[in-house]
Amino acid sequence: MVLTKKKQPSAKNIANVLSDSIYDRIFPSHLELVPQLNEVYELELAFYESRVLSDEEIIKNGAYFARVGDRLTRHFLICSGETVRLPQHSSSRLRSFFQTNQFKTGYATHGLFPYRGKFHPQMIKALINIMGLKPGDTVLDPMMGSGTVLIEARLMGIKSVGIDISPFCCFMAQTKIDGLTVPLSPVKTALNNCKQVYDYFSALVGQPVQGSKMRSEFEPGVLFSINEPSSNYNLISELLSQECELKDVYNFLLLAYLDSAGYTERSNRKSPFDQFKAILERYLFVAEKIQSVLEGMESELAEARTLVGDARKLPLEDSSIDGILFSPPYSFAIDYLENDSFHLGVLGVDIEKLREEMVGLRGRTLRQKYDLYVADMEKVLSECARVLRQGKFCTIVVGTNNNQLSKILGVSPDDVQGIDEILSGLGSRHGLQLVRKISRQITGMANTMRTEFIVILQKK
Numbered sequence: 001m002v003l004t005k006k007k008q009p010s011a012k013n014i015a016n017v018l019s020d021s022i023y024d025r026i027f028p029s030h031l032e033l034v035p036q037l038n039e040v041y042e043l044e045l046a047f048y049e050s051r052v053l054s055d056e057e058i059i060k061n062g063a064y065f066a067r068v069g070d071r072l073t074r075h076f077l078i079c080s081g082e083t084v085r086l087p088q089h090s091s092s093r094l095r096s097f098f099q100t101n102q103f104k105t106g107y108a109t110h111g112l113f114p115y116r117g118k119f120h121p122q123m124i125k126a127l128i129n130i131m132g133l134k135p136g137d138t139v140l141d142p143m144m145g146s147g148t149v150l151i152e153a154r155l156m157g158i159k160s161v162g163i164d165i166s167p168f169c170c171f172m173a174q175t176k177i178d179g180l181t182v183p184l185s186p187v188k189t190a191l192n193n194c195k196q197v198y199d200y201f202s203a204l205v206g207q208p209v210q211g212s213k214m215r216s217e218f219e220p221g222v223l224f225s226i227n228e229p230s231s232n233y234n235l236i237s238e239l240l241s242q243e244c245e246l247k248d249v250y251n252f253l254l255l256a257y258l259d260s261a262g263y264t265e266r267s268n269r270k271s272p273f274d275q276f277k278a279i280l281e282r283y284l285f286v287a288e289k290i291q292s293v294l295e296g297m298e299s300e301l302a303e304a305r306t307l308v309g310d311a312r313k314l315p316l317e318d319s320s321i322d323g324i325l326f327s328p329p330y331s332f333a334i335d336y337l338e339n340d341s342f343h344l345g346v347l348g349v350d351i352e353k354l355r356e357e358m359v360g361l362r363g364r365t366l367r368q369k370y371d372l373y374v375a376d377m378e379k380v381l382s383e384c385a386r387v388l389r390q391g392k393f394c395t396i397v398v399g400t401n402n403n404q405l406s407k408i409l410g411v412s413p414d415d416v417q418g419i420d421e422i423l424s425g426l427g428s429r430h431g432l433q434l435v436r437k438i439s440r441q442i443t444g445m446a447n448t449m450r451t452e453f454i455v456i457l458q459k460k
């Protein structure tokens, strides 16, 4: 490379350089970005959105724009206003977290139930757009966790299928999806009779113990079933004494109860009942807010299907899916099942049996876990290739815990092959070819994982 020597710029030239905005160079002048867009990967995704979407599509489904000409976008309207109603004593740090993330994560029903490893919903919306998915198409998340992809797709009018091996994830995802339409008046009645609802669930499920883990074991389907009515709905219907979509209301209240039980286990700031009340208030606020925004807009919510199933053996037809978007587990040491043990117990799940099916948790030693992880992910990618239509995209969001892998593989952290590279290599064996890799920084986990990758593969 030949290095060129630049002339020292004059003050006038510097002023000219500075007045030449990079935003004006890459975006047409009638597009205005959302506030809080401050990372390079976000700018990159916004750029792709501006290139693949029409103005009408940006107004309806864009993730990174606040305004097109003089028209506000739906994303801006959905996210505007009060974020969550925080209790009086909340710290300024917590308040500023919600404000900073107003357009990224804390909107619609995404904020119900904190799930580790959850996607950034705004990024997911952009990726759905960039993969070229349109209303009427179907997107798949084969490891859906809390259902971020399905909630976004539903709001965008794009059909979705979500699969997870954990029945608790399916319950949580389905309840968050149904939260977009859950009847509000029975939930308000439940909040007004909060003590009765709390007593009802604590008698049924068990009472959380402050600062310690609980275990409950029930027969499957006793307390909940995603699609079938549970024998307990009649109890809740007596309590609410109202005609309503019982399954959705029941599941909404149960999720709030399980969420509050998790908080109680971790902290002793509030009594278990006060915790439940605060969480149910927040759930109602979230559902009310999104429903009132949706009412004021022309919007068709699309079908979103959740299934308990194995990503290594997808229960789907060949070439039946228009886009895949997912994030596999990326660590071999975090025991997600241990974290969710109470919730899984409530749903009647045999945790040890489930562990045998969970990608990343199978195997006894860390080395065995790693080898099984790679073998399992190859199966997942071959299934993704099978169900995806030709020419369509499969996007994987994944990071690497270099320190952990360096110990397992006996190499230095700098020589560890990233999971993103392993997965794109496995994908190419099954006809999924890498077209773009975008990196984003992870904050808050700086010691173990600094970067996460968005790996976009195309089926050849």
Ligand SMILES: C[S@@+](CC[C@H](N)C(=O)[O-])C[C@H]1O[C@@H](n2cnc3c(N)ncnc32)[C@H](O)[C@@H]1O
Residues within 6 Å of the ligand: 115, 116, 117, 118, 119, 142, 143, 144, 145, 146, 147, 148, 149, 163, 164, 165, 166, 169, 309, 310, 311, 312, 326, 327, 328, 329, 330, 357, 358, 359, 360
């Ligand atoms: C990183 S999380 C996904 C989080 C998700 N993107 C979200 O926004 O909530 C990975 C998920 O893979 C699921 N999983 C693990 N093994 C699986 C398997 N064999 N089949 C399907 N899902 C599996 C786990 O239960 C977990 O929910």
